[in-house]
Amino acid sequence: MIKIKDNSLCCGCTACVAACPVQCITMKRDIEGFDYPFANPDLCIGCGKCEAVCPILSPDALPVGTGMLKTWAARSDADEAGSSSGGIFPVLARDVLEKGGTVFGAAFLDVRTVGHVEDDIQAMKGSKYVQSDLFSSFEDVRSCLEQGRQALFSGTPCQVAGLKGYLEKDYPGLVTVDCACHGVPGPGLWSGYVDALEERHGGHIVKVEFRDKTTGWRNYSFTVTMDDGRRIASGKDNDPYMALFLQDITLRPSCYNCRFRCSRSGSDITLGDFWNVGKAMPKLNDGKGLNVISANSRKGMDIVASLNIRLEEVPVNEAIAENGGFEGDIPVPASRAAFFAGLPNAGKNLYSYMKGFVRRTPLHKRIYRSFHSTMSELKKQLLK
Ligand SMILES: Cc1cc2nc3c(=O)[nH]c(=O)nc-3n(C[C@H](O)[C@H](O)[C@H](O)COP(=O)(O)OP(=O)(O)OC[C@H]3O[C@@H](n4cnc5c(N)ncnc54)[C@H](O)[C@@H]3O)c2cc1C
Numbered sequence: 001m002i003k004i005k006d007n008s009l010c011c012g013c014t015a016c017v018a019a020c021p022v023q024c025i026t027m028k029r030d031i032e033g034f035d036y037p038f039a040n041p042d043l044c045i046g047c048g049k050c051e052a053v054c055p056i057l058s059p060d061a062l063p064v065g066t067g068m069l070k071t072w073a074a075r076s077d078a079d080e081a082g083s084s085s086g087g088i089f090p091v092l093a094r095d096v097l098e099k100g101g102t103v104f105g106a107a108f109l110d111v112r113t114v115g116h117v118e119d120d121i122q123a124m125k126g127s128k129y130v131q132s133d134l135f136s137s138f139e140d141v142r143s144c145l146e147q148g149r150q151a152l153f154s155g156t157p158c159q160v161a162g163l164k165g166y167l168e169k170d171y172p173g174l175v176t177v178d179c180a181c182h183g184v185p186g187p188g189l190w191s192g193y194v195d196a197l198e199e200r201h202g203g204h205i206v207k208v209e210f211r212d213k214t215t216g217w218r219n220y221s222f223t224v225t226m227d228d229g230r231r232i233a234s235g236k237d238n239d240p241y242m243a244l245f246l247q248d249i250t251l252r253p254s255c256y257n258c259r260f261r262c263s264r265s266g267s268d269i270t271l272g273d274f275w276n277v278g279k280a281m282p283k284l285n286d287g288k289g290l291n292v293i294s295a296n297s298r299k300g301m302d303i304v305a306s307l308n309i310r311l312e313e314v315p316v317n318e319a320i321a322e323n324g325g326f327e328g329d330i331p332v333p334a335s336r337a338a339f340f341a342g343l344p345n346a347g348k349n350l351y352s353y354m355k356g357f358v359r360r361t362p363l364h365k366r367i368y369r370s371f372h373s374t375m376s377e378l379k380k381q382l383l384k
Contacts, residue, residue, distance in 0.1 A: 001039045002050040002057075008253040009056050010036055011260075012131060013162025016050035018138040025050060032340045033188020034131070034252050053168065055161035059259065061168070068263045068294040069301060071319035073274045074311035075290050082125035084211040084220075085273045086291035091307055092177060092269070093121045093152060101150025101173070104141060106132035111205045112191040116155070124154070127179070129210050129245050130190040131252065134159065138166045145171040156181045157260035160267045175303065178265050180272025180292065180325030183255030185245050189343070193241045196350040203227050210242070217289040218275075240354035247359055249333050257329045262320075268300035269293060276321040284312055292319045292326075 002025065004010045016037050017025045024043035027035040039050065051057045080087025093103040097119060105124035107117045115133035117123060118140065137153070141163060144151040153163055154177040163176065198205055203226040212223035212233060221233040222242045236242045244250045263270045274290040284290060293311065295301040304311070320326035339357050346353035 001041065001044045001046060002037050002054070003039070004036050007034070007036065008257065011056060011158035011162070011254040011258070012036065012252065013055065013158050013165075014134050015053045015055065015138065015162035015166040018134075018136070018166050019049045019053040021045070021047060021049060029186075029188050031344060032186060033190075033192070033343075034186035035133075053162075053165040055158065055165040056254070056259070058165070061165055066296060068270070068296060068316050068319075069298075070295045070304075070313060071316050072293045072304070072311040072313050073284055073290055073319065074293050074309050075284055075286075075288075076309055079288075080125065082122065082209075083289065084125075084127040084213075085217075085271065086289045087125075088271055088291045088293060088307075088309060089154060089177065090121050090125055091309055092175075092303065093124065093154070095303075095307065096150050096152040096175060097121070099150055101152060101175075102140075102144045103152045103154070104137050105154040108208065111208050112194045114187070114190075126209065127211050128208075129185060129242070130187055131156075131184040132159075133187065134162075138163055141174070142167060145173050149173060150175065152177065154178070156184060157263075157265035157267065157270075158254070158258065160265040161260045164266045175269075175299065176265075176267040177269045177271060178260075178263075178267040180270055180320075180323060181255075181258075181261050182324040182327070182330060183245075183248065183251035183258070185241075185250040186252060189250055190241070192350055193354070196348075196354075197224060199348065200351050201226055201230070201232055203230070213289060217273075217287055218277075237358075240351060240358055243358040244339070244354060247333060248330050249336050249339055249357060251330070255330065256332050262326050262328070263294050263296045266296075268297045269295055269303065272320075272323060272325050274319065275323050276318055284310055292323070294319065 002016050012035050022043055022045055024040045025037045028038045029035050074088055075086030076091050080090050096103050103119050104116050106114055107123035109115045114128045114130050116137040141151045141153050150173040152175040157178040160176045160178040205224045206227050207225035209223045212221040215221045222239040223233040225231050272292040274292045277285045295304050335357055
């Protein structure tokens with residue numbers, strides 16, 4: 001029977017929930033706002049399936065990933081409005097739909113809830129920096145594959161590892177895509193933060209964009225749209241939720257020593273931002289977003305080769321430079337414990353409570369960024 005004694009050893013992938021033959025495991029939210037499995041001892045039959053499929057407790061059960069075989073800088077030919085990077089995910093997804101397959105990915109169900117849905121590619125576009133609820137995705141992926149159809153599953157590296165553990169074998173029709181991931185905040189903190197923002201802005205939020213690129217791909221904003229039509233944008237380092245996420249303070253405990261990031265989840269393809277743009281072909285970087293694609297399997301290589309996209313092969317070290325999502329362990333920030341210890345008492349002051357934990361960007365970095373964005377704006381005007 002699964003029993004989580006150390007939270008850092010549970011990534012919340014829900015493979016155990018999906019695999020339990022008597023459905024005795026439910027996810028329960030902890031004080032930090034993350035979900036963990038809880039097995040009802042009165043219903044558990046002690047079969048051990050939950051532990052056998054767990055990618056952390058039984059890592060040997062996972063198919064061994066080969067890691068990054070080839071890496072590219074890439075972007076979609078189409079203007080993929082809403083995509084966070086170069087819009088490669090929607091191209092991959094449409095390819096599968098056109099072949100009669102099903103696509104599983106994360107979308108907003110409402111502004112407080114992120115969960116996995118099927119086939120709604122427009123809703124899946126854009127990174128949502130909160131752990132998504134997988135609902136019955138793992139079971140639905142399997143049923144799709146058992147019918148001989150293609151299934152594309154897109155998620156964080158731990159979700160892909162969880163799916164692989166649950167499926168227990170490889171299927172020819174399965175395509176897995178994970179994101180370069182430096183960690184996720186929990187759904188509890190996010191829904192509380194939406195309440196705090198609504199209080200602050202006076203109204204209901206109808207849309208959230210974690211990566212609004214109207215201010216630039218590198219210099220993106222966190223933008224909310226209110227029910228009266230107001231669009232309220234904050235720089236990524238000025239919004240407390242985004243700043244604490246980027247400063248690694250609000251991540252799930254298992255994210256700090258994640259065993260699946262850096263293309264180690266067994267995924268076929270990893271997608272990320274190509275931040276090291278200075279090294280990429282200038283014609284690929286139009287400032288609207290550029291992906292890193294890593295093919296991690298033969299299948300992944302064949303899929304990338306078949307896509308109609310603009311791409312340029314680059315050595316792995318250039319593809320992943322300047323990108324925390326491809327780095328190893330993340331040190332736990334000294335302020336994380338204090339942040340979560342005080343969180344239950346923040347109440348109506350959640351916004352200012354969170355703001356109090358944001359580390360100010362050093363002056364030289366602020367000057368550099370402001371200079372950089374003025375120069376890019378100037379360059380754009382001159383090229384018009
Ligand atoms: C939590 C998180 C952390 C990330 N950290 C990094 C990083 O450190 N470095 C980096 O280079 N890239 C990171 N990314 C990936 C990056 O932001 C883009 O998602 C990726 O480059 C794909 O861009 P795109 O334009 O091709 O796809 P888009 O069209 O933007 O599609 C987004 C894809 O991400 C999936 N997705 C969105 N939110 C979630 C979620 N909460 N859980 C699971 N899947 C989700 C969607 O299902 C969809 O497949 C992160 C993404 C997430 C979700």
